[in-house]
Amino acid sequence: MTMTPKCGIAPAHIIxxxxxxxxxxxxxxxxxDQVQPxxxxxxxxxVAWRVRASFMPGPRNTVADRLERLSLHKIDLxxxxxxxxxxxxxxxxxxxxxxxxxxxxxxxPKSSTGRLDxxxxxxxxxxxxxxxxxxxxxxxxxxxxxxxxxxxxARTGSxxxxxxxxxxxxxxxxxxxxxxxxxxxxxxxxxxxxxxGIALSIxxxxxxxGQPVGFRAKRHSxxxxxxRKAALEVLDYWDPIWQHDSLILDPDQFYILASKEAVRVPPxxxxxxxPFNPLVGxxxxxxxxxxxxxxxxxSGNGEGARAVLEVRSHEVPFILEDGQIIGRLIYEPLSEAPxxxxxxxxxxxxxxxxxxxxxxxxxxxx
Numbered sequence: 001m002t003m004t005p006k007c008g009i010a011p012a013h014i015i016x017x018x019x020x021x022x023x024x025x026x027x028x029x030x031x032x033d034q035v036q037p038x039x040x041x042x043x044x045x046x047v048a049w050r051v052r053a054s055f056m057p058g059p060r061n062t063v064a065d066r067l068e069r070l071s072l073h074k075i076d077l078x079x080x081x082x083x084x085x086x087x088x089x090x091x092x093x094x095x096x097x098x099x100x101x102x103x104x105x106x107x108x109p110k111s112s113t114g115r116l117d118x119x120x121x122x123x124x125x126x127x128x129x130x131x132x133x134x135x136x137x138x139x140x141x142x143x144x145x146x147x148x149x150x151x152x153x154a155r156t157g158s159x160x161x162x163x164x165x166x167x168x169x170x171x172x173x174x175x176x177x178x179x180x181x182x183x184x185x186x187x188x189x190x191x192x193x194x195x196x197g198i199a200l201s202i203x204x205x206x207x208x209x210g211q212p213v214g215f216r217a218k219r220h221s222x223x224x225x226x227x228r229k230a231a232l233e234v235l236d237y238w239d240p241i242w243q244h245d246s247l248i249l250d251p252d253q254f255y256i257l258a259s260k261e262a263v264r265v266p267p268x269x270x271x272x273x274x275p276f277n278p279l280v281g282x283x284x285x286x287x288x289x290x291x292x293x294x295x296x297x298x299s300g301n302g303e304g305a306r307a308v309l310e311v312r313s314h315e316v317p318f319i320l321e322d323g324q325i326i327g328r329l330i331y332e333p334l335s336e337a338p339x340x341x342x343x344x345x346x347x348x349x350x351x352x353x354x355x356x357x358x359x360x361x362x363x364x365x366x
């Protein structure tokens with residue numbers, strides 16, 4: 001493969017070149033909207049295996065080796081199948097890889113997947129880490145799927161995960177963030193906190209009158225078809241949360257909240273929400289960590305967009321305060337200027353967003 005010598009995240013046209021040159025191998029032609037500005041959506045294959053527990057294949061095993069010992073039941077996805085809450089499934093993906101030397105990849109749940117609390121990770125053969133594909137990897141990809149709150153209906157071709165390709169060593173340092181922020185602010189905030197990423201804080205107070213500041217998922221609600229947009233009534237699945245100075249997160253409950261800051265990703269870079277220091281609180285934030293170039297930027301017809309945060313408390317109740325730092329964004333350069341950016345006539349669902357549930361729900365009316 002002849003790739004640009006410049007290090008960085010591959011934009012959409014480089015991803016298409018990788019497919020044309022056989023470095024991304026697809027069971028069938030890409031869907032029209034499958035290649036995103038700096039990532040590729042991954043499609044589920046024809047079967048799912050219910051397994052007794054999550055696992056890592058490790059350096060001596062392929063995923064198929066482990067499935068021979070751990071699978072409980074094989075499920076046909078071609079006509080659609082229900083994946084139940086609390087169960088773990090392994091699904092071969094339609095896309096496999098034959099990466100050239102110098103190219104690695106990282107995966108993450110799609111935004112809509114995270115907002116449905118579907119715990120989803122990508123596994124490669126011989127892997128020792130989830131969502132990480134090593135430099136030069138040749139082999140299949142699998143999705144581990146575990147719905148945490150809502151049972152889901154998924155089928156062959158459903159897209160729950162996305163993957164980014166990195167050429168060489170990518171500089172994601174705070175110096176990059178400082179330079180970008182001096183050129184044009186990356187977040188709307190009076191005081192900017194940059195320390196291993198740019199800080200985002202929680203907003204529990206500043207939405208308009210009559211608008212919720214968050215949503216808490218209802219237990220024992222209905223089925224969610226992951227491929228149907230704007231089909232579900234919000235109140236059948238969510239309890240709105242109204243203005244507070246603080247919010248108690250109950251253990252093992254799932255919340256959708258929003259950042260106080262509006263975020264901007266310039267068209268030259270991509271961003272990612274990084275794991276937050278667990279020492280500051282017993283909660284996990286943001287399953288879906290990728291922000292495409294142009295998110296919240298004028299280049300994608302945006303004017304700043306809130307980061308929507310998927311929040312889950314762990315073992316004990318935890319109080320979130322309005323304005324508390326809850327996550328950090330890092331920025332990485334693209335290897336080349338992108339031909340398209342987020343929101344630029346490509347059907348992006350979350351440009352200019354405030355607090356927003358996944359695309360599966362109808363607009364909320366207070």
